[in-house]
Amino acid sequence: MKGFIFSLLILGGLTAKADLQFDRSISAATKAQILQDLDFVKSMQGSGGSAFYKTIFEKPVLNGTDLLAFFNQRITTFNTNSCGGGNAVAACVIPWMDSNTMWITPNYVKNSLPQIYRISIIFHESRHTEDEHNNWGHVNCPVPYLDDNGKDIVGIISGTKMEGLPACDSTNIGAYGLQAVLLKNVEKNCSNCNQKTQMDAQLFGDDTINRISNLTARKQLQNDL
Template identity: 40%
Template structure:
């Protein structure tokens, strides 16, 4: 009897799971696997200039177009009217089903957003903090979705006014990388703003020289280490692509009543990051006051 009790004591003292190290060294045995998605970039439309006067991409930051390209696109295509947002979002045939599903899933989430407050800038750009408002904003601006490399690199999406000022192009990175959902939505709403040819497609401004962060250090591209000073990777208005997407996310962070804590926190994290790209002092301050920071 005593031996049985001793054996039982030993068994009950054993942990239910093997003990794991309290800390870790960040390594893992598992190898990252990318989804098996292949695609062929959509060919340029037949009537488009086969050699559009594209701004030479510096490769230091994200894909961008010049004011001259935006003006040329406006001259060629005219000012695109906002389309009727009713109906399905048209996808080109070469957009893989997985990417279509992800985008539709992301847009379905944004449609569930609901909140009872909105900042002044949010009301000016979008209206209420409401999923139907965001859906209308997006679908009235984006006439269709195709596949492109968007200048290569890690870009998730882009708008190329010289090809089609209202079309959004996605890359395989839309599903390839492990971005929080808010991050993907921020990118597509940032790009949707670039379809507005009546506003010069809200092209980016050159970042100031020097371009210092809050730590007093030169802001550099996270991917290449190149300095962002002088690059077309900033905005001087709260209404541009960086500003509008930051305002949208900050309002989701502050007012969304149908979002969980993770989504609200993610929205705040990405909004604050985007705020750093609005470099005009007056515009920056306007957004800070708008966010009630």
């Protein structure tokens, strides 16, 4: 996989384990934002967990402590990188450099993304650290790439058509599948999340499901909750 960057087109208590490292190139504002977001993850409490949640996270119920442990098992360091450039990338993993480093771009902070979506981005990227699964690589979206209503699927932030871009997954348990499952479980099963968080999770969760290009796999995700 040398030379490949896995990036996401965006077109309380102990926050992280003690040895989580932040390169000095990470700005104070970015570090504070990441730590605040991880703090929020740890605070989440759940009233249940979907079937795909149990498959991906290997836990029966949405729980912030479990989610943080999942993340910390995969990411040890934050550093900065352009991740291919452009204003539609917030973070990436570059396995041939270091599978356990997450590279952050300025867009993570400056794009004013909803907190739960930022969280879903870094969890999406954490899935790409899994070398044993070939880092869950993305595939090119079909051309044309249409939703269930026959309309072009576009990036929810950028408004750019996804057709032909390496911004889809053919599986529902890869990086986009994890992201969608996390968001939809926050929407449906987070017992201490406020209404805005759950509405954001619904909006971005539905959008992320559309990144599953295999229609059977997409339908399975839609039926998960």
